[in-house]
Amino acid sequence: MPDVIVAENLCKSFGSFLAVDNVSFSVPKGAVFGLLGANGAGKSTTIRMLCGLLAPSGGRASVAGFDVAAEPEAVKRNIGYMSQKFSLYEDLTVRENIDFFSGLYGISRANLRTERERVLSMTGLAERSRELARELPGGFRQRLALSCALLHRPRVLFLDEPTAGVDPIARRTFWDIIYDLTSLGSTVLVTTHYLDEAEYCSTVTLMREGRIVATGSPGELKKVHYPGLLLEITCERVERALAVLEGAEGIDNASLFGSRLHAGLEKGASPDTVERLLGAAGITITGIQAIRPSLEDVFIRVVSAGQAGADR
Ligand SMILES: Nc1ncnc2c1ncn2[C@@H]1O[C@H](COP(=O)(O)OP(=O)(O)OP(=O)(O)O)[C@@H](O)[C@H]1O
Ligand SMILES: [Mg+2]
Incomplete structure (x- = not known):
């Protein structure tokens, strides 16, 4: 089966800046x-x-089988898009917002009721259909924006930071809806700054300065970037300890996580390496344990350490 979203050497420049x-x-x-x-x-x-919505400066892409540059209207008919700064009509109710967007998406009057009830039940908003958008709590606003994007039964969904600023429970609810959608055959591309959410993705791609710097399933990314042990260390003078470990032999990477240090060891290196290095610097270790890397560890290693090179 052909892939639903394909990007090939996609480029966009704004003047001389390559975004x-x-x-x-x-x-x-x-x-x-x-x-x-x-x-x-x-x-x-x-x-x-x-x-x-934006013409590529180079490369090509297709979505649901349509070329984004040559057939943008066909693309738009087949996708749902929740933009980073989505707009709702604040003075309209949930239901009125849905009805307004259904007009934009060309939903016929005959189908409106069915589609409205379908999206409201999918996003758990049926009980709130008479509330004003401006009075909805953040998590529900997000779900209303998603409802609007789902009205025309798109096969592909683009969600740009759909859960920004939403509390953890509401974010979890949102992700349950995303899973319901994919189990029904939809394909989802989502951006997020919440790394716990990235763990739910089948594939995660990290971008830095316009380029892809790593891609894989969360498990693959952890394996590739942490082939050796990852240690969590509590010690005195953590900033000094960080400076000692960074670049030392046997240490692949080190970073601060609050008051603790995470040190990724090179393959074959053991915790003794860390104990020896910190001991030699006169730093007392109060705790040291091997932990499983999170995507936050991977993200920090790849993006802030500036390591380039896609993994596959
Ligand atoms: N229309 C535009 N004209 C000029 N520069 C732009 C335009 N749109 C985006 N950029 C620039 O392109 C770069 C990428 O922006 P983009 O919005 O894609 O980033 P992003 O990864 O979505 O960031 P964020 O996490 O803040 O949403 C930024 O430097 C931005 O300032
Ligand atoms: Mg953005």
Whole structure:
């Protein structure tokens, strides 16, 4: 089966600035593809090109079988897009917002009721259909924006930071809805700054300065970037300890996590290496244990350490 989203050497320049630089990836049907990266990495620009809203400066992309540059209208008919700064009509109720957007999406009057009830029940908003958008709590606003994006039964969904600023429970609820959608055959491309959410993605792609710097399943990324042990260390003078470990033999990477240190060891190195290095610097270790790397460890290693080179 052909991939639902395909980007091949996609580029976007704004004047002389290259915001998206040779980005290639593909997303199979039913997958949740997570695009991660610091502010300004080029995530929204990539999404806008894939949605047929912004013409690529180079490369090509197709969504649901349609070329984004040649057939942007066909692309738009087949996708749902929740933009980073989505707009709702604040003075309209949930239901009135849905009805307004159904007009934009060309839903016929005959089908409106069915589609409205379908999206409201899918997003758990049926009980709130008479509330004003402006009075909805954050998590429900997000779900209303998603409801609007689902009205025309799109096969592909682009969600640009759909859970920004939403509490953890509401974020979890949102992700349950995303899973319901993919189990029904939708394909989702989502951006997020929440690394716990990235763990839910089938594939995670990290972007830095317009380029893809790592891609794989969360498990693959952890294995590739932490082939040796990852240690969590509590000790005195953590900043000094960090400086000692950075670049030392046997230590692949080290970073601060609050008041603790995480040190990724090179393959074959053991915790003794760390004890020896810190001991020699006169630093007392109060705790040291091997932990499983999180995507936050991977993200920090790849993006802030500036290590380039896609993994596959
Ligand atoms: N229309 C535009 N004109 C000029 N520069 C732009 C335009 N749109 C985006 N950029 C620049 O391109 C870069 C990538 O922006 P983009 O919005 O894609 O980043 P992002 O990864 O979505 O960041 P964030 O996490 O902050 O949403 C930024 O430096 C941004 O300032
Ligand atoms: Mg963005």
